[in-house]
Each structure stands twice: as C-alpha cells, then as structure tokens.
Amino acid sequence: MEGIKYMDYIAHVHPLDNGEWAKPQTVSEHLAGTADLASRFAADFDSAEWAYTLGMTHDTGKATVAWQKYLRGKSGCYDAEASLETNGREEHSGPGAKLAEDLFGKPAGRFLAYCIAGHHAGLPDWSGKQSALRFRLQNAHAEGIAEEMKTALKPLCPKAPPWAFSPAGLDVSLWIRMLFSCLVDADRLDTERYEDPDKYQKRGAYRSIAELRGRFDAFMVEKTKAPSGDQCVYEARQRVLSDCEAAAEWAPGLFSLTVPTGGGKTLSSMAFALKHAEKYGKKRIIYVIPYTSIIEQNADVFHGVFGKDEILEHHANLDDDETTVRSRLAVENWDAPVIVTTNVQFFESLFAAKTGRCRKLHNIANSVVIFDEAQLLPPDFLESILETVRLLADHYRVSFVMCTATQPVFEKRVAFPDFPGLPEGTVREIVQDVTSLYKNLERVIYEFPVKDAPPVEWDSLAAELSTFEQALCVVSDRKSCRELYAAVKKIAQDDTYHLSALMCAQHRSEVIAMIKGKLERGERVRVVSTQLVEAGVDIDFPVVYRAMAGLDSIAQAAGRCNREGNAQGKRGKVVVFNSPRKAPAGFLRKAVETAQVLCERGNLTDQRIFEEYFLELYWKANSLDSKKIMKLLKLEIPDCGIQFRSAAEAFKLIGDDTRAILVPHGDGEKYIGLLEKSEVPERVLLRKLQRYAVNVYPNQFAELQRRGSLKVLVPGVYALTSTVEYSKELGLLIDEMPGNPADFMG
Numbered sequence: 001m002e003g004i005k006y007m008d009y010i011a012h013v014h015p016l017d018n019g020e021w022a023k024p025q026t027v028s029e030h031l032a033g034t035a036d037l038a039s040r041f042a043a044d045f046d047s048a049e050w051a052y053t054l055g056m057t058h059d060t061g062k063a064t065v066a067w068q069k070y071l072r073g074k075s076g077c078y079d080a081e082a083s084l085e086t087n088g089r090e091e092h093s094g095p096g097a098k099l100a101e102d103l104f105g106k107p108a109g110r111f112l113a114y115c116i117a118g119h120h121a122g123l124p125d126w127s128g129k130q131s132a133l134r135f136r137l138q139n140a141h142a143e144g145i146a147e148e149m150k151t152a153l154k155p156l157c158p159k160a161p162p163w164a165f166s167p168a169g170l171d172v173s174l175w176i177r178m179l180f181s182c183l184v185d186a187d188r189l190d191t192e193r194y195e196d197p198d199k200y201q202k203r204g205a206y207r208s209i210a211e212l213r214g215r216f217d218a219f220m221v222e223k224t225k226a227p228s229g230d231q232c233v234y235e236a237r238q239r240v241l242s243d244c245e246a247a248a249e250w251a252p253g254l255f256s257l258t259v260p261t262g263g264g265k266t267l268s269s270m271a272f273a274l275k276h277a278e279k280y281g282k283k284r285i286i287y288v289i290p291y292t293s294i295i296e297q298n299a300d301v302f303h304g305v306f307g308k309d310e311i312l313e314h315h316a317n318l319d320d321d322e323t324t325v326r327s328r329l330a331v332e333n334w335d336a337p338v339i340v341t342t343n344v345q346f347f348e349s350l351f352a353a354k355t356g357r358c359r360k361l362h363n364i365a366n367s368v369v370i371f372d373e374a375q376l377l378p379p380d381f382l383e384s385i386l387e388t389v390r391l392l393a394d395h396y397r398v399s400f401v402m403c404t405a406t407q408p409v410f411e412k413r414v415a416f417p418d419f420p421g422l423p424e425g426t427v428r429e430i431v432q433d434v435t436s437l438y439k440n441l442e443r444v445i446y447e448f449p450v451k452d453a454p455p456v457e458w459d460s461l462a463a464e465l466s467t468f469e470q471a472l473c474v475v476s477d478r479k480s481c482r483e484l485y486a487a488v489k490k491i492a493q494d495d496t497y498h499l500s501a502l503m504c505a506q507h508r509s510e511v512i513a514m515i516k517g518k519l520e521r522g523e524r525v526r527v528v529s530t531q532l533v534e535a536g537v538d539i540d541f542p543v544v545y546r547a548m549a550g551l552d553s554i555a556q557a558a559g560r561c562n563r564e565g566n567a568q569g570k571r572g573k574v575v576v577f578n579s580p581r582k583a584p585a586g587f588l589r590k591a592v593e594t595a596q597v598l599c600e601r602g603n604l605t606d607q608r609i610f611e612e613y614f615l616e617l618y619w620k621a622n623s624l625d626s627k628k629i630m631k632l633l634k635l636e637i638p639d640c641g642i643q644f645r646s647a648a649e650a651f652k653l654i655g656d657d658t659r660a661i662l663v664p665h666g667d668g669e670k671y672i673g674l675l676e677k678s679e680v681p682e683r684v685l686l687r688k689l690q691r692y693a694v695n696v697y698p699n700q701f702a703e704l705q706r707r708g709s710l711k712v713l714v715p716g717v718y719a720l721t722s723t724v725e726y727s728k729e730l731g732l733l734i735d736e737m738p739g740n741p742a743d744f745m746g
Contacts, residue, residue, distance in 0.1 A: 011025050011031075054112055057112065099145055124644060174350075180358055474546045499527060507666070550591030632647035661695075
C-alpha cells in the first residue's frame with residue numbers, strides 16, 4: 001500500500017449490475033470535478049475561488065494509507081459503501097478539515113474547516129459536544145495525507161473574502177453556509193456523475209426564463225380578452241399588473257407589493273419576477289407561501305400558465321406519483337427555474353446545518369424571491385430573517401418581493417429606533433398609488449363592536465348567522481369553531497360546514513370544493529372556520545363574521561367577502577365581534593388588544609393604519625429573536641466560533657410540540673393499511689399519507705394514547721385505530737369522545 005502514488009488514490013468505487021466493479025474514481029478526479037462545479041455555483045456571490053479551494057480540499061482525508069486500506073478491503077475487493085461516512089467507518093472529513101487549517105491558517109482555514117468537517121454529517125458547532133469542530137480539530141491529524149497533495153494545495157490559499165464582513169451579525173455564518181451548500185451539491189453531483197451517469201443526465205433541461213415569460217405573456221393575453229366580474233375589479237387588477245411590469249425595470253433589491261385581497265397579486269407578482277429576472281440575468285424565481293394548505297392552489301395557477309413540468313413544488317403535500325424524475329431530482333438542489341415552496345422549507349433551510357437542507361441554498365443566489373402573505377413572517381424570528389434578507393439582497397444578487405394586502409413594517413423607523421429592521425428607504429413599493437387602489441377596491445363595509453362591548457354568546461351568534469343565505473364566520477381556535485358550528489347546525493342542519501386543522505388536508509379540500517360549488521350555484525351555505533381560510537383560500541361570501549383578532553387577520557378575513565365585486569353593485573358586510581373565549585396570553589393577545597384600539601377608527605382601507613398596527617405590535621413583542629439565533633450565529637473572536645448546529649435546532653417555525661396522526665379519511669384508510677403491512681417505511685406511501693395527517697398537541701396525543709386510539713405503523717408514525725374517532729363533519733375527535741367510542745358510531 002505504501003507504493004500507491006498520489007494519482008492512484010481512490011475516492012469512490014461502484015459495483016456494476018453484472019457483478020463486476022466499475023473503474024474506480026480517483027481522489028484527484030473527484031477533487032477536480034467537485035472543485036469545478038463548486039466554483040461555478042459560488043460565482044453567483046463572487047466566491048468562486050473559495051469554493052474551488054473547498055472542492056480541492058474536502059476529500060483529502062482519503063489520500064491516506066489507512067483510508068485506502070479500508071476502501072480496498074483486506075480481501076482486495078472494493079467496499080460498495082465506502083464512500084459514505086457513518087459511525088464505525090474510517091473518518092476522512094476531520095483530517096481534511098485539519099489540513100485546511102494547517103495550510104491556510106486562521107481565519108481562512110477555519111472557515112473552510114467548518115465546511116469540510118461537515119460535508120457528510122452537517123455543519124458543526126464550534127464548541128460543546130464531541131461532534132463540535134473544536135474537539136474534532138484537536139483530535140484530527142493531517143500527517144498521513146500525501147505530501148504531494150499538500151504541496152499541490154498550498155498555492156490555493158484564498159485571498160480576502162469577497163466583501164468586507166460585518167462580524168457583529170449573520171454575514172460570516174451565512175457566507176460559510178452558502179459555501180457549504182456549493183460544496184455539498186458539487187460533491188454529490190460529481191459522485192452521481194461517476195456512479196449513476198444516467199441519473200445525472202436527467203437533471204436540468206428546463207425551459208429558460210425567457211421562454212417561460214413568453215408562455216406567461218400568451219396566457220395573460222387570453223385571460224384578459226374576456227374579463228369576468230366587476231369592471232372596477234378588472235381595471236384595478238390591470239393597473240396592478242401594469243405597475244409590476246414597469247417596476248421590473250428597476251434595479252435589483254427589495255420590493256413591496258401592497259395589493260388588496262382579490263387584486264390579482266399572484267399573477268402580477270409573477271409578471272414582475274419574470275421580466276425582472278430576464279432583464280437582470282436572474283436564474284430562477286422562488287415563490288414562498290406561508291401554509292401548505294394553500295400552496296397547491298397557487299402551484300395549480302402556475303401549472304396552468306407554464307405547464308406542470310416547468311414548476312418545482314417543494315412541500316410536504318407533494319405526491320410522488322404526481323412528479324417526474326427530473327422534478328424529484330430538482331428538489332434536492334432547486335435547480336429548476338420556478339420553485340413553489342413554503343416559509344418553513346425556505347427559512348429553516350437558510351438556517352439549517354444538515355447537508356440535505358443546505359444543499360439547495362446556493363441556488364437562492366441570483367434569483368427573485370416572492371414572499372406571499374409577508375405579514376405572516378413569524379415575529380419570534382423576525383430579526384434573523386430580516387438580517388438574512390438584507391444580506392441576500394446586498395451580496396447574493398437576490399431581489400425580494402414582499403406581497404400582502406396588509407403590508408407589515410420591515411424597515412427601521414425613527415419612532416421605533418431599536419427595531420432590527422431593514423435599512424430605512426431600501427424597500428420600494430411597486431404599486432404607484434396604493435391609497436387610490438384600496439379606495440377603488442373597497443368592496444365591504446365593516447361593523448366593529450363598540451368600546452367595551454361584551455362577548456357574543458354562541459347561541460346568539462348562531463341565530464344571527466342563520467338569517468343569511470350565505471355566510472362565513474371565522475374564529476381563532478379549534479374549540480370555538482366546533483362550539484359555534486354545533487350551535488349553527490341546530491338551526492341550519494343541512495347547509496352548514498365546518499373547517500379546521502383537525503381535518504386532514506384532503507378532507508378540507510373536499511369540503512372547500514363543496515362550499516365553492518354551492519356559492520357558485522347561489523345555494524344556501526353557512527361555514528364556520530378557523531383562520532385557515534384567511535390566506536389564499538379563494539372563496540367569496542356576501543357576509544363574513546370575524547372574531548376579534550389581529551388587524552391583519554381581520555383584513556384577510558374580509559378578503560373572503562365580495563371578493564369579485566359581484567354583489568349586485570352592493571358592498572359586502574364584515575362584522576367583527578368579541579368572542580367568548582379570549583386569545584391565549586402572549587403575542588396573539590397583544591395583537592387583539594392592539595387591533596381593538598385601532599378598530600375604533602373603523603377604516604381598514606387606509607394602509608397607514610397597518611403601519612401603525614405593526615409598529616405597535618412589534619414594539620410590544622417580548623423579543624424578535626426569542627431563540628437567540630443572532631447570538632448563536634455571531635462570529636466569536638478570536639476562535640472564529642459559530643454555533644451552526646445549535647442555531648439550526650433552535651430555528652423551528654413550527655414547534656416540535658405537535659405530533660402528526662394519520663387518519664382513515666377516504667383513501668387514507670387504504671394507504672394506512674398498506675403501510676401497516678410494510679416492514680419498512682415506504683416513501684411513496686408516506687408522501688400520499690401527508691394529505692391524511694392531522695397535527696395534535698402533546699396533551700391531545702396523550703389522551704389518544706390513553707384510550708387506546710393509536711397504533712404504530714412504523715417507528716415514529718401513528719394512526720387512528722378505527723374510523724369511529726374521525727368525523728366526516730369535524731375531523732379528528734378528541735374532546736368530543738365519551739368513555740365509550742361506540743356512542744359516536746354513525
């Protein structure tokens with residue numbers, strides 16, 4: 001083994017179908033291939049030289065006698081899994097990280113060491129556990145790496161970083177994570193190119209941005225030939241579209257798109273993104289949506305415009321049967337031109353440490369990112385989110401569009417000097433006359449409770465709702481939703497529907513389709529729902545009731561009223577009432593209290609009221625960085641310490657305090673049965689079952705377990721034991737179930 005030459009060191013081996021072994025990929029081949037890809041990826045943020053050095057250094061730990069003996073095996077046969085780094089295998093990333101630091105010193109070598117040490121297991125913390133970089137560097141040795149390799153790498157020492165870093169914020173940690181993304185994607189792609197060239201060839205081949213824009217323009221021409229609905233609404237939508245096309249010429253950066261609900265912002269924002277991307281050479285458009293419950297509706301709109309094969313959806317509800325091989329590959333690294341994803345996927349990836357989630361990040365660079373319903377960005381993480389948005393715009397050539405009918409305050413304000421927002425004056429509004437637009441699209445009349453008005457009892461509210469042929473009532477919690485639904489149901493037995501998150505996604509979709517059908521046919525229909533209908537659910541009632549909530553929630557609920565301006569020239573009616581059940585203590589209650597004061601003015605068409613509302617609300621928040629993400633990711637001097645893994649574990653937009661329960665609704669019962677018979681989790685089945693899952697809180701999960709209502713299908717996956725505890729009207733039954741579930745039969 002000591003006679004092996006530098007060029008002969010093996011990086012990967014691969015068995016062929018005929019039982020033979022493919023020609024090994026050498027370390028030098030793999031390093032060169034990875035470095036070339038990584039440098040191309042990092043060119044979008046002026047860091048090609050750094051990424052090239054990473055690619056040439058990341059697997060140097062394989063150029064040792066110990067690794068080669070392990071790889072070849074005592075018998076002389078290759079080990080098919082030797083390219084993977086798992087527990088019990090010969091470790092190579094630690095020696096590679098140590099070599100980078102030895103060769104390039106600090107800080108450059110340490111920056112690279114984070115990426116090299118983590119290119120299989122994920123970005124490490126600097127200190128803490130044994131997996132931390134400090135511990136690994138102390139215990140790693142680079143002496144065994146081939147001397148000729150060290151000599152070849154030494155001249156690659158990167159020059160100064162691509163811009164002047166601000167160590168007080170997230171600048172350094174984001175840059176390292178972006179370099180890490182380039183390395184991980186390049187490493188996986190080069191390995192795939194060797195082991196599975198057919199799979200590698202299936203990647204990409206999407207239409208260009210220019211071609212997609214051509215399809216979009218043709219679609220819009222047809223759409224506007226025969227306008228439907230109210231002429232005022234049509235003209236307002238055309239004005240928004242025209243403003244978006246004009247603003248697309250503006251220099252890249254930060255934009256807001258403030259459009260009333262029903263004003264056509266989905267297609268207009270895409271018009272801006274396509275034209276802006278073509279003019280400034282942006283590689284892709286990423287459309288970020290707050291809830292999985294509405295992502296399919298928006299994706300369907302884009303499918304109708306561009307064709308299903310041109311859109312990549314990345315969310316939990318995606319069914320494998322409805323994707324192509326190319327799109328499943330694109331999910332790994334987001335190399336498609338148009339991506340539709342969720343807040344959770346987008347932001348948790350931007351703060352991730354794991355290789356799978358970080359792999360795609362470099363493809364966010366040089367793109368257009370649209371935040372739909374921007375007011376729903378979570379306050380607990382707002383400081384780190386806005387800092388990251390600023391950095392991506394400043395250094396990674398990303399243009400952001402923040403779309404909403406209730407535009408939040410994201411810029412710094414003199415009235416709130418401690419607000420950690422974007423620099424004042426950097427966010428440009430696309431719509432030229434927001435005030436006039438809102439006035440022209442004023443389609444509802446609000447009725448607010450008088451000051452100190454008592455709560456409205458459910459029976460009284462139910463009687464009032466039942467006087468309308470078509471009405472929607474939105475409340476703020478599941479329990480209130482069920483109580484009010486039961487009260488209305490007593491009066492209007494056959495015409496009342498319930499919507500809440502205790503119904504699985506498939507169930508909700510079916511009910512919403514029935515509601516839409518009744519509305520279109522002019523039939524009697526009353527709906528009691530939680531706030532899930534407020535963002536993106538395209539339903540249109542002449543009357544909407546809303547329990548007192550945050551001002552943005554009230555305005556979003558109003559967006560389900562007289563949406564198309566078709567109420568015989570009359571305005572719709574939105575009634576806000578005080579609920580018998582108070583909002584939970586904390587941020588939600590502060591939102592209600594703030595809204596109650598502002599609602600006394602009675603005019604939500606003046607956008608200045610939302611600026612005042614959000615300024616007041618953010619000022620009242622206990623923290624806009626409640627998990628201390630900024631501290632965890634701040635560069636510690638002089639060690640260059642960053643706690644990547646701890647920050648990733650803390651950055652969870654959806655808390656870990658809920659558990660998913662699979663329910664036997666419709667085809668869900670069949671899929672549960674198929675999964676139960678499987679010895680291992682089936683990826684396709686689990687994807688299908690995402691549509692039949694309900695999230696419950698720990699006390700609810702415990703109650704279901706206590707009464708024997710759950711069964712384990714595979715480790716960590718639970719399902720209801722029978723159909724008895726899932727209602728066709730209400731969804732999952734927990735509190736409603738008596739001691740004997742048989743009492744609820746039928």
